[in-house]
Amino acid sequence: MISLTAAREPPVYGQDMHSRSPASRTGRPRSATADAAILAATREALVELGWSKLTLGDVATRAGVAKTTLYRRWAGKNELVVDAVAELFDELELPDSGSLAADIEGVVLQFATILARPEAKSGLMAVVAEATRDDALRERIRASVVDRQKRLVLEGRSRAQVRGELPPEPDPATASRTADLIFDMVAGAVVHRTLVSGEPVDEAWVRGFTLVLLRGLAGGAAHTAAD
């Protein structure tokens, strides 16, 4: 009696969610509506209860599925909440408003709006905290949340360079480094103001922030792009 039931690992959503491409094309398929219901129920529970008081049994009840179904798809609370929160950032997109300053202000406001929702606040920070001790979770967050935001930075900078609002990068290495820097400054400032300072990210704040950031990035000689 070495291995009895665990002959093949149960396909938990650990690494390859929504793929399970090869194999297992037979049998009853997983309900897609159940997926959506579970993630929606998770966000709802996150709003009402917060991270620490959220239980998987409660989520299952809200979603109208059995608790065991939850455990068949997600390894635990962390992974479930990451997926539930990640969906909130689907709507993020870069507006093409003509000037770099307006582009930044638009994206920051979008980001802040999403982050202002209670399910994003309590859920996202909690999983980030857990990710400090779980590399797989960190990677999951990076892939489904962070990279989606980061792409906007790269695209926005590229546009600005074409328009001459930002100097071109001398080499790819520094280009990558400054992109990381910009990303941490933008996302960090918004997150910190929203969660730690507890103050709203309104238009006035965004304008002031964008002004400082653009002055800093443009270097000595460049358009500050403020009216």
Add this chain to the structure above:
Amino acid sequence: MISLTAAREPPVYGQDMHSRSPASRTGRPRSATADAAILAATREALVELGWSKLTLGDVATRAGVAKTTLYRRWAGKNELVVDAVAELFDELELPDSGSLAADIEGVVLQFATILARPEAKSGLMAVVAEATRDDALRERIRASVVDRQKRLVLEGRSRAQVRGELPPEPDPATASRTADLIFDMVAGAVVHRTLVSGEPVDEAWVRGFTLVLLRGLAGGAAHTAAD
């Protein structure tokens, strides 16, 4: 049999830690060494177990006290961890290095060094996440952690204005707003790079960050204060 033992509320460390100034000057005093042992044990457990797997029973065992003693002093896990983490930031101080750039770089490196410790990472972010649904907890964090950092920003700016590295503020209202902005940008960027991006805050990064920030703050005409 209305109220038997709970005639007077037990003095839990909810609001006024280390004070309980009037009343109760009689009786056996609380062990101060127990306090230190508990907070140290909390940090130790935070390193080994992380936030979610940390239990108060385990902390009590590590500290060599009874579990009930813990509950007599702190209302719960949140409050305990806030106090345990707050002690880490005691060593923060503003270096007087002569130039604003060097001052900022010094403070940022100090802050990053503290934040790089695993007990700070997992503990601080977790309580911030919980604070999104608990105003008292948010206030506790602000008083014991955030304000201590913020004071450095105010002091550093004041020095820089005396030295002429930053323009003076036109009125107190905008002075306060820009101080908040600077604080969110500095702390936010460091926290985001450390926790979300998962990259180290080394000297090279700090130099780049400081350069962008100072250019942005100094406005069009001012010393960029780079070497």
Add this chain to the structure above:
DNA sequence: GCATTACGCTACGTCTCGTAGCGAAAGCCC
């Protein structure tokens, strides 16, 4: 129809929580 997989349901042992009650210890004040 048959094999395969997902589903709902129930039940279970384990762990943590937060509290209650007790006797003993450690301080003040007379």
Add this chain to the structure above:
DNA sequence: GGGCTTTCGCTACGAGACGTAGCGTAATGC
């Protein structure tokens, strides 16, 4: 020293969540 007050360590407890196992049933592909 004797009394008063508060804290301490210890034990025990019900409540609740965890994560899993087992079963019968439902939904697909071949």
